[in-house]
Amino acid sequence: MKRKGRSCDNQDAVNRGPWSAEEDQILINYVQVHGEGNWRELSKRAGLKRLGKSCRLRWLNYLKPDIKRGNISSDEEDLIIRLHSLLGNRWSLIAGRLPGRTDHEIKNYWNTYLRKKVEQNHNYNNLPGHNNIPIKLRIESPRCSKNSLGIVIDPTKSSHPVTIKSMSCTEVMMPTRTVNDFTTSWDKNPFASTPQDGHGHCSEGFLKHFDISDVLMPYEDCRFNEYACVEVPQHFGDEAYKVINAVGETRYDNWKIDDYFPLDYDVGFSLF
DNA sequence: AACGGGTGCAACCGCAAACGA
DNA sequence: TTCGTTTGCGGTTGCACCCGT
Numbered sequence: 001m002k003r004k005g006r007s008c009d010n011q012d013a014v015n016r017g018p019w020s021a022e023e024d025q026i027l028i029n030y031v032q033v034h035g036e037g038n039w040r041e042l043s044k045r046a047g048l049k050r051l052g053k054s055c056r057l058r059w060l061n062y063l064k065p066d067i068k069r070g071n072i073s074s075d076e077e078d079l080i081i082r083l084h085s086l087l088g089n090r091w092s093l094i095a096g097r098l099p100g101r102t103d104h105e106i107k108n109y110w111n112t113y114l115r116k117k118v119e120q121n122h123n124y125n126n127l128p129g130h131n132n133i134p135i136k137l138r139i140e141s142p143r144c145s146k147n148s149l150g151i152v153i154d155p156t157k158s159s160h161p162v163t164i165k166s167m168s169c170t171e172v173m174m175p176t177r178t179v180n181d182f183t184t185s186w187d188k189n190p191f192a193s194t195p196q197d198g199h200g201h202c203s204e205g206f207l208k209h210f211d212i213s214d215v216l217m218p219y220e221d222c223r224f225n226e227y228a229c230v231e232v233p234q235h236f237g238d239e240a241y242k243v244i245n246a247v248g249e250t251r252y253d254n255w256k257i258d259d260y261f262p263l264d265y266d267v268g269f270s271l272f
Numbered sequence: 273a274a275c276g277g278g279t280g281c282a283a284c285c286g287c288a289a290a291c292g293a
Numbered sequence: 294t295t296c297g298t299t300t301g302c303g304g305t306t307g308c309a310c311c312c313g314t
Binding site: 274275276277278279280281282283284285286287288289290291292293 | 298301302303305309310
């Protein structure tokens, strides 16, 4: 599978195409002794006539010991479809939720098999986020930790993913404490110590607007097949706070807290 | 058996972000 | 702050194989 190399620079001295078993072994041995990183230097020192980039690709996608190859289960397949409907072609994010799988393998699997399967599935185009079905937002834990505010989506209650684009807390309570007093009361107008709205005034209805799709990340205790977790850094100082109300927006339509998603779909705040 | 089109997948490419001097 | 290098990502390419004719 020799490929056409570019005529410039000294790439004629570089091996291209499929890796031989010997090259693989050299790379494995070298990484086991010296570790990953600095791939260009690694290639030179290991005596591989390969671009550093090529070494990195080969290691990360095929040779690394904890990689699962092939036999993608139906559960994994289902999760890929859900995540793709949520994230699009963000293969590294999708792979991050499938332990042992690489973005490369998932991308190939999608392009050669899953995309066709999904396209054939008439229901795909009727998923939430692709139409205007509103979502019920349920506040499970109104008092959030100081580290983050997040939501947990429980897809076990529905076969449909939720494509949440953004979320705003519209009513937030901050704790107030008096000096030398450890008791806490909840102040519904805490804005003297919290960010303002950029216009120098703080109406009670605001707090923070953020784009969930930018901060979607796996949560350690999360069972991948059951929950999609979103963790959002909070910017209101070190204190805990209570979320009283919130509105959000899916990828294609708006929803608000009082809307009802059909039957049993719950989206809730959770304490991370 | 030979041929040709379709498919799968490993490797490559270009770009952008991250990093470090 | 700038600039060169490294890393990471997603899209594309092209060869080997499969399968129908």
